[in-house]
Amino acid sequence: MSYTNAKQILPDEIIELIQNYVEGEYLYIPKKADNRKAWGENTKTRNELHTRNSSIYKDYIEGLSTAELADKYYLSIKSIQRIVLNLKKSS
Numbered sequence: 001m002s003y004t005n006a007k008q009i010l011p012d013e014i015i016e017l018i019q020n021y022v023e024g025e026y027l028y029i030p031k032k033a034d035n036r037k038a039w040g041e042n043t044k045t046r047n048e049l050h051t052r053n054s055s056i057y058k059d060y061i062e063g064l065s066t067a068e069l070a071d072k073y074y075l076s077i078k079s080i081q082r083i084v085l086n087l088k089k090s091s
Contacts, residue, residue, distance in 0.1 A: 003026065006018070052073065053083045053086075053087060054087070056069055056073055056080060056083050056084065056087075057083065057084055057087040057088075059072070060080075060084050066080045066081055066084070
């Protein structure tokens with residue numbers, strides 16, 4: 001995140017109004033709710049996790065134990081159980 005001097009982008013009236021609440025500190029102004037992106041929207045992470053979880057579930061259906069899956073995918077047994085349970089519910 002980069003910082004911009006308010007004097008470069010805001011009119012003096014707005015700066016004076018803000019100074020009534022805070023002076024000489026960094027101020028974060030969040031994006032509007034309709035401008036926010038969902039988690040993983042900018043990267044391929046969401047799709048990669050979906051693909052990985054589908055593979056885990058497929059291996060589970062084919063008979064691998066949760067301990068074997070945990071070793072294979074470098075996850076905890078609890079994480080494997082959660083993934084399998086979520087995919088069972090959605091099937």
